[in-house]
Amino acid sequence: MEPVITTRWVPNAVDQTREIEDFDAVVRLYWPRIFRFALASLRDQDAAESLAQDCFLKAYRARRGFRGDASLSTWLMQIAVNLVRDSIRNRRLQFWNRTRAAAPAFDLASRSLADRGSSPEGAVLAKERVAAVWSAVATLSARQRTVFLLRFVEDLDLLEIAAVTGLREGTVKVHLFRALEAVRKRMGENQ
Amino acid sequence: MNEHLSPEDISRWLAGERSSQQARHAGECEECRARLGRRESALAEFRGSAHEWGAAQPASAPPLAWNPPVRHTAQRWLLAAASLFLLVSASAYWQHSRQQIRAAEMARADALLVQVDAEISRAVPQTMEPLVNLVTWGPGPANKSQSKVNQ
Numbered sequence: 245m246e247p248v249i250t251t252r253w254v255p256n257a258v259d260q261t262r263e264i265e266d267f268d269a270v271v272r273l274y275w276p277r278i279f280r281f282a283l284a285s286l287r288d289q290d291a292a293e294s295l296a297q298d299c300f301l302k303a304y305r306a307r308r309g310f311r312g313d314a315s316l317s318t319w320l321m322q323i324a325v326n327l328v329r330d331s332i333r334n335r336r337l338q339f340w341n342r343t344r345a346a347a348p349a350f351d352l353a354s355r356s357l358a359d360r361g362s363s364p365e366g367a368v369l370a371k372e373r374v375a376a377v378w379s380a381v382a383t384l385s386a387r388q389r390t391v392f393l394l395r396f397v398e399d400l401d402l403l404e405i406a407a408v409t410g411l412r413e414g415t416v417k418v419h420l421f422r423a424l425e426a427v428r429k430r431m432g433e434n435q
Numbered sequence: 436m437n438e439h440l441s442p443e444d445i446s447r448w449l450a451g452e453r454s455s456q457q458a459r460h461a462g463e464c465e466e467c468r469a470r471l472g473r474r475e476s477a478l479a480e481f482r483g484s485a486h487e488w489g490a491a492q493p494a495s496a497p498p499l500a501w502n503p504p505v506r507h508t509a510q511r512w513l514l515a516a517a518s519l520f521l522l523v524s525a526s527a528y529w530q531h532s533r534q535q536i537r538a539a540e541m542a543r544a545d546a547l548l549v550q551v552d553a554e555i556s557r558a559v560p561q562t563m564e565p566l567v568n569l570v571t572w573g574p575g576p577a578n579k580s581q582s583k584v585n586q
Contacts, residue, residue: 275497280489293494377481420450
């Protein structure tokens with residue numbers, strides 16, 4: 245097997261440290277991404293908003309220590325991943341995760357497909373597929389879910405995921421493979 | 436490689452692990468390419484739903500201006516100091532009340548002792564008369580008259 249090359253341009257350290265000086269701009273730029281990741285991970289709007297705030301608060305307090313070794317995005321995502329992990333440890337939150345529906349995501353997906361001109365049948369099938377993926381994601385372990393969301397929602401490459409999660413690239417691949425298998429089985433794809 | 440990609444191969448592919456043979460086969464085999472496409476398309480739909488779900492939330496918009504969070508350390512210290520002050524005050528008040536009560540009790544006991552001492556030293560007891568009869572118990576006239584009778 246040949247490893248897929250997963251390099252991506254990373255801004256240099258000077259740019260990164262300059263960027264963080266204007267923290268207002270940092271928040272404007274990265275807030276939607278952090279919030280989206282938190283929402284997909286926790287499936288709770290209030291918890292996601294609170295997590296995004298905590299993430300930027302932590303980053304703000306630690307900004308002097310940021311040396312630009314990793315990209316600012318990676319650094320913020322690292323903080324978010326740690327906060328998500330801490331939130332998931334909270335048993336009460338898990339209870340709310342189970343009881344609160346994540347249905348809006350499915351509805352939005354189908355609406356968006358319908359808007360794009362898909363046939364009603366196609367929209368229904370797409371809705372079912374998306375629902376199956378969300379449903380499978382809910383059954384994943386916290387680490388597998390994090391890796392899966394970073395890859396397929398946030399579009400991070402394997403090296404970035406490794407940097408964000410602190411895992412080795414090979415371990416990221418293993419978690420990703422298992423997550424994809426769980427999704428495939430949930431979708432009933434045996435071909 | 437003539438073998439079709441298995442479902443596990445496709446998962447491995449999507450996880451970033453693929454061989455050049457598999458890549459070549461996928462390029463040539465329409466069926467495998469279609470299966471791969473279906474999986475990729477499902478993941479793309481999932482990505483779209485996550486993005487749209489996030490964007491539809493009011494909280495997804497960044498704050499208009501990032502105000503550096505006010506450190507509540509000073510407030511916390513003030514609250515802690517106020518709590519400590521209340522605790523100490525309550526404790527001091529309680530101690531003070533107890534001391535006052537104790538002092539009043541001591542004063543009453545002292546007064547009684549003085550009274551007992553004065554009355555016993557003034558009275559001349561009869562033979563075998565109990566000393567208790569010599570003392571005036573309380574300010575009532577009945578007791579005083581009884582005490583005088585006893586004298």
